[in-house]
Amino acid sequence: MRVAKDLYGSWILFFHYLKWPIFLGLPVLYFELDYKNNYIMDALWLYCAWLIIDSFRRPSCKK
16 A cells, blocks of 8 residues: 555656646647657646646635
């Protein structure tokens, strides 16, 4: 159970800092630099988009 919590925590930390670079950078890679389509990166991009929308819906610091 400890390993699952550690993996979940690292997943959250990873995407907390990399959601914007992935969200903004992947379209640049696809459309400007002609990278090949990658379905795993597409899924990660959608997950980052969901995290961004969720962070706007539920701000962490409430007044």
